[in-house]
Amino acid sequence: MFDKVKTVLSQMTGCPVDKIQKDTAIKSLEGWDSLKHIKIVLAIEEAFDTVFTGSEIEKLTDVKSILETLQQRG
Secondary structure, three states: HHHHHHHHHHHHHHHOOHHHOOEEEEOOOOOOOHHHHHHHHHHHHHHHOOOOOHHHHHHHOHHHHHHHHHHOOO
16 A cells, blocks of 8 residues: 555656655655645545545645555545
8 A cells, every 4th residue: 555655646746756755744745736735635546446535635744644544444
């Protein structure tokens, strides 16, 4: 799951996969802006065939929170 999230983030921002860690803040990634954040969320939803709630999206601030939210969904 972690590798898949890193791949999506890398594809969306252009940040090298090896620079993305579990404690990486999404807004610290190269190429991040608020519009890109929405696109990242949509790409993760598509990659994992899920839809986040509004409150979940607000909490998706780093790689760890993305992984935890996806794990809670099973």
